[in-house]
Amino acid sequence: MSTTTTVFAAPQRYARAGGGLYLVLIALGLFAEVTRDRMIVSGDAAATAARIIAAEPLWRAGIAAELAAVVCALTLAMIYYVLLRPVSRELTILATFLRIVSLTVQTVAVFFLLAAVYPFGPAPYLNAFTAEQQQVLARLAIRAHADGYGVALLVLGFCFLVHGYLIFRSGFLPRILGRLMQLAGLSYLVNSFALVLVPAVASRLFPLILLPAFVGELSLSLWLLVKGVDVVKWRALAPSPQP
Numbered sequence: 001m002s003t004t005t006t007v008f009a010a011p012q013r014y015a016r017a018g019g020g021l022y023l024v025l026i027a028l029g030l031f032a033e034v035t036r037d038r039m040i041v042s043g044d045a046a047a048t049a050a051r052i053i054a055a056e057p058l059w060r061a062g063i064a065a066e067l068a069a070v071v072c073a074l075t076l077a078m079i080y081y082v083l084l085r086p087v088s089r090e091l092t093i094l095a096t097f098l099r100i101v102s103l104t105v106q107t108v109a110v111f112f113l114l115a116a117v118y119p120f121g122p123a124p125y126l127n128a129f130t131a132e133q134q135q136v137l138a139r140l141a142i143r144a145h146a147d148g149y150g151v152a153l154l155v156l157g158f159c160f161l162v163h164g165y166l167i168f169r170s171g172f173l174p175r176i177l178g179r180l181m182q183l184a185g186l187s188y189l190v191n192s193f194a195l196v197l198v199p200a201v202a203s204r205l206f207p208l209i210l211l212p213a214f215v216g217e218l219s220l221s222l223w224l225l226v227k228g229v230d231v232v233k234w235r236a237l238a239p240s241p242q243p
Helices: 003-009 011-039 045-054 056-084 089-115 124-128 131-170 175-197 199-205 208-226 231-237
Strands: none
Touching: 011 045, 011 056, 011 208, 011 231, 045 056, 045 131, 056 089, 056 131, 089 131, 131 175, 131 208, 131 231, 175 199, 175 208
């Protein structure tokens, strides 16, 4: 049986798998974010370094969670492509490319969280740096991750605008979910552009500006998991599989 035939026969299975995977992705993202927030002391590189050194396994667990979230998001991008392709193949491809670019940038940004630990390693050559210099190097690496992650969210914001439009037009998912995803995309765009253009404003907006994103993504994930898609309407749009 071909892949097309399998999808046509069981779109609900893909929808519910996507919803469950989305919840895992949200949980991993929250764990990674909370872990970082517990370690980082705003304006105090020394205190931040002390916390990372004291709880390095937890810091690394947060990094592992973010990398696992990237893998989940890549899989979810494939599921979105399968479910939304009947609405518009071209726009679904565009959204998938945007998602992949966003995840690529995010993966590169995660490297800087690992780099934040490097100055405190046992290698003898690190003695060339004073304790203060090591602390500043670590803090700069953390800042680089934050900026890189902001760029990743900017691209993701455009992806969500397209996905939201596709969901709104689909007919097999509630239109309100499409609008919520577009609102989520706009919140990511506002946050990321503020981070680049007016960092002082971005620090005041965060994390409240991302609340619409959390609501939109959580709503979509729960709907897919519990209700799935309207199979009759989905099949009416999807091309019939070749025998």
